[in-house]
Amino acid sequence: MGFLAGCAVVPGATAAPLATTVAHMSVSAARGGPEADSLPSFLVPDLEAVLQTNEHSRIFARHFEVPSTPEITRAQEELVHEQIEAFKTANVTDVAPGQHQVAELNLHSQLTAVSTDVIGIRVSTYESALAGGSTRYLTQWFDRRGSAVRGSRGLFGSHDDWAQFKEYVLQAATTDPRVFGGGLPDLDDSWLDSVNFDFQGNARVEFDDHQVGANPEEPIVVEVAAQHVAGLLSDFGILASAASTAPSPRVQLGMLQEAGTSSPLAGYSAQPSATVSEKDQENNRNPPGQSPRRAVDCTIAKCVALTFDDGPGPKTGKLLDTLKDGDALSTFFVTGPNAKLRPEILARMAAEGHEIGNHSWNHRSLTSMSSAQIRSEIDRTNAVITAAVDQPASLLRPPYGSHNSISDRLTSTPVILWDVDTLDWKHRDTEKVIDTAVSQTSPGSIVLMHDIRSSTVAAVPRILSGLRTKGYTFVTVSELMGSVNLEAGESYSHGPRP
Numbered sequence: 001m002g003f004l005a006g007c008a009v010v011p012g013a014t015a016a017p018l019a020t021t022v023a024h025m026s027v028s029a030a031r032g033g034p035e036a037d038s039l040p041s042f043l044v045p046d047l048e049a050v051l052q053t054n055e056h057s058r059i060f061a062r063h064f065e066v067p068s069t070p071e072i073t074r075a076q077e078e079l080v081h082e083q084i085e086a087f088k089t090a091n092v093t094d095v096a097p098g099q100h101q102v103a104e105l106n107l108h109s110q111l112t113a114v115s116t117d118v119i120g121i122r123v124s125t126y127e128s129a130l131a132g133g134s135t136r137y138l139t140q141w142f143d144r145r146g147s148a149v150r151g152s153r154g155l156f157g158s159h160d161d162w163a164q165f166k167e168y169v170l171q172a173a174t175t176d177p178r179v180f181g182g183g184l185p186d187l188d189d190s191w192l193d194s195v196n197f198d199f200q201g202n203a204r205v206e207f208d209d210h211q212v213g214a215n216p217e218e219p220i221v222v223e224v225a226a227q228h229v230a231g232l233l234s235d236f237g238i239l240a241s242a243a244s245t246a247p248s249p250r251v252q253l254g255m256l257q258e259a260g261t262s263s264p265l266a267g268y269s270a271q272p273s274a275t276v277s278e279k280d281q282e283n284n285r286n287p288p289g290q291s292p293r294r295a296v297d298c299t300i301a302k303c304v305a306l307t308f309d310d311g312p313g314p315k316t317g318k319l320l321d322t323l324k325d326g327d328a329l330s331t332f333f334v335t336g337p338n339a340k341l342r343p344e345i346l347a348r349m350a351a352e353g354h355e356i357g358n359h360s361w362n363h364r365s366l367t368s369m370s371s372a373q374i375r376s377e378i379d380r381t382n383a384v385i386t387a388a389v390d391q392p393a394s395l396l397r398p399p400y401g402s403h404n405s406i407s408d409r410l411t412s413t414p415v416i417l418w419d420v421d422t423l424d425w426k427h428r429d430t431e432k433v434i435d436t437a438v439s440q441t442s443p444g445s446i447v448l449m450h451d452i453r454s455s456t457v458a459a460v461p462r463i464l465s466g467l468r469t470k471g472y473t474f475v476t477v478s479e480l481m482g483s484v485n486l487e488a489g490e491s492y493s494h495g496p497r498p
C-alpha cells in the first residue's frame, strides 16, 4: 500500500482518488452503531426469535431460528450455547434465589441481509464482569443455496482480494481518530469477524470494544467504499452485498425505514389501553364490543395483578385468548425487539384492556449503564410501543428488577417490581407455576411470570380458576394501584392490602 502513504485528502487530486475515498468513508462511519442498519425480521417470514434467560445469573440471549434454513438455527444455537458456557465458566453463576450476581451476559441477533440465496445475521454480545463491560460483534453469513455457513473470508475472492480488503480496512482505521494512536501494525483475521454491507454496498467492519481503540459510547465501525469492495468479492460476496443493498422480497428502502417507526398494520384499529391511575373513572374503561367491566376498588376487593415479562412471544396470542375467556386483565412488560416483531399483539393487548409496560430494549441491567444508554433503552422501546398502540408505556419494569437512584431519576413512569416470583424461567414446569402463583398470592400481590414460556402460558387457565375460587379479581397494575398516588421513579412491589 506504499502508493497510498502520504496522500493528502485533496478533492479532485488525480493521483489519490483511492486514498481520498477510503479515508472519507472511515470518517463517515462514525454515525450510528451496528444496530443502525439491521433489517426488520418480517423479511424472513418463518423467522422466530428465541430467548434463553437466567434471571439470577443475568443471562439474556435472543437468537433466531429459521425452520426453512435449518443450518441457521443450528449455527445460532451453537454460538449462543458456546457464549453461555464460556460466561458460566468465567463467572460464578450459581447464586441463591433472590440474589443477583454482578456479571451479565446479553446477546442479540439482528438481520443484516436477506435474499433467497443469502441471509446475514449479526450477533452482538455484551458481557460484563466486576471490571466493567464490553460488546463484541460477529456476523454469520448463510449460503442458502448450498446450506453453508460462511465467515467474512467467504465474502471475498482470492487470497489477494482478501489481503487487499484488509489493506483498505487498515488504511481507513488508521485515519480514524478513535483508533489507537500511531495506527495499527496489522489486522488479525479474527478481528474482521463482523463484516456487513450498508444500503449503498459499502463494506462495514465492526470492531469489538477495546479491540482497535479506546471505546467511546459508540462502537468503532470502519467503512470501505462500495466501488473498492466490488472487485474483491467472491460470487457469494456479490450475492451477500445484493441481499444487503436490495433485500428481497423487494422492499423499497423507504418502506424499510418506515417499518422501524410505525406499525405495518394499516387498517387495524387499535383501542388505546386503559388510562392509568384514574381513581374516579367509572365504566368508561371498556373497549367497544365488550361487556361493561365494573371499576374495581382494590382497597376493598381482593385484587391480584398478574404480570408477564420479556414478550410478546409466539404463545402470547394464546395467553390473550385465555385471559379473555377468564375475564381477566393483566400487565405486559415488553422488550423493544419483541414488541417490534409483534405490533399486532400489542394492539390486541391494548384493545382488550390490558396494560403495557416498558421492559427496556436490550434487557441489560440499567445499573451498569450510562445515563444516555438508560434513556435510549427506555425511549426506543417507548417509540415502538407508541407506534403500535398510540401511547407510550405507563409503567417501567427494569430488567432483573435492577434499578438505582440514577435509573430512577431518568424514569418518567412508576417502577414496578413484584412480591410473588414464580421462577417460571427456571423450572419451566406448569404445575410449579400454578402452585406458586396460587399459594403465594395474597391480596394486593404483583405476580411475576414470562409469556415467552409455553409452560407458563399453559399454567394460566388453572391460575385463574385457582385464584378466582379464593375470591380474587384480576386487574392491571394501574388498577391495583388505583388508590395509591403513583410517582415517577418510585418503585412498588405490591398494591394496597385490604
Ligand code: NI
Pocket (backbone or CB within 6 Å): 309, 310, 359, 363, 399, 400
Ligand atoms: Ni425480564
